[in-house]
Amino acid sequence: MVNIKELDPEEGPVAAYGARLRAAREARGWTQEQLGDRMKYSGQHISALETARKPPTLRSSVSADMAFGIAGKVESFKRAYYEIRRGSLMEGFPEYLMRESQAAEIRLFDSGLVPGLLQTHAYAWELANGAVQRDEITPEQAAERVEFLIERQAALIQTPPPLIFAVLDESCIRRPIGDQSVMDEQLARLIEFSQMSNTSLQIAPYSMGALRPFDRLVNLLTMHDRSLMAYTESQSQGYLDRELTSVVPLMKRYHQLQTHAASQAESVAMIEQLRKGTP
Structure with a gap:
């Protein structure tokens, strides 16, 4: 038996x-x-x-x-x-992830850091290890974060895949995370992302100044039934918002952001210049 x-x-x-x-x-x-x-x-x-x-x-x-x-x-x-x-994720984030994996369209904005969905394994490890050194998380939680991120990226490979629009502040590509090889791999990943059939990549240059409508991470989801959701973060907490009265204005600002940001061709050229070591 x-x-x-x-x-x-x-x-x-x-x-x-x-x-x-x-x-x-x-x-x-x-x-x-x-x-x-x-x-x-x-x-x-x-x-x-x-x-x-x-x-x-x-x-x-x-x-x-x-x-x-x-x-x-x-x-x-x-x-x-x-x-x-x-336990290893920011409060509010697990609820957002449930919705993200079900979305028809995903719109990303971030400042200072490449968004998680576009991060390479090495880039993500550098961020997780930095959090360990600041005593914010344990080494075990750091490993969980990176493993979870890779799984999250893989979960979005579906048929048909969601449309993903990413507008990154220029600081995302200029802020060094890890050594030169880590950043070069990350920049190459962004170019690869821009070439996919279901994606769009734009850089919001410093020259936008006050025209940039967001100062921190904003993720917007359009579900298959065309309902809208917004996810934002403070320093310590995330918040998923389903109220149209607050989500629709964020969607409008995102469209304004796309209008004033560099085109995809201009954005890719900017990234390629950085990879070559030119300003």
């Missing part, structure tokens, strides 16, 4: 996740191999998830939701995954 490890959901969120996954599988009469086939994982991997020997990932959680037919529902494994990650 096969010994089945009994899990106590009270041991922690990862154990609770594993217990839920096992219960959902057994309720349908599936073996671990059968669930693995539906999720594109091995039966051994499913076993490791169910017994909390492996923590869940965003990809495995999305796959589980598809297998069980609960994508987008309150009981989804994706939602449970974000709850597990909440």
Whole structure:
């Protein structure tokens, strides 16, 4: 007889996740191999998830939701995954991420830092390690942040993919993060992003001055039903806004930002000049 490890959901969120996954599988009469086939994982991997020997990932959680037919529902494994990650993410951010992965259009603006969706692995590590050195997070949380970011980027590779518009303040490409090789790779990634069929990249140059409508991160989402959402951040907290009275003015300002920012061709030329070491 096969010994089945009994899990106590009270041991922690990862154990609770594993217990839920096992219960959902057994309720349908599936073996671990059968669930693995539906999720594109091995039966051994499913076993490791169910017994909390492996923590869940965003990809495995999305796959589980598809297998069980609960994508987008309150009981989804994706939602449970974000709850597990909440400890290493800014307050308010997990809720935004739930919506971001479901959006038809994503509009990004940031100042000083390249937005997470466009960051390379090395660039993200430099930022995470900086937070560790400032005693804001632990090394373990830094590793979680980077791993989570890579999973977040991968989750947006869907059919059809969302339209992604990015307007970056000039400081994003001029502020050095890491050594020259890190920045060169990051700048190359931005050029690669601009060449994708579902993306648009613009730089808001310093010369815009007071015409630049935003001073910090602003993300705008257009959902498939054409509803709008806005995500903004303070130094310590994120906020997801669904009220049209406040989101529509932000959308209007974003369009103004795009109008006054450099064109994509001009923006790419600016980035290429930086890569060559010219001002």
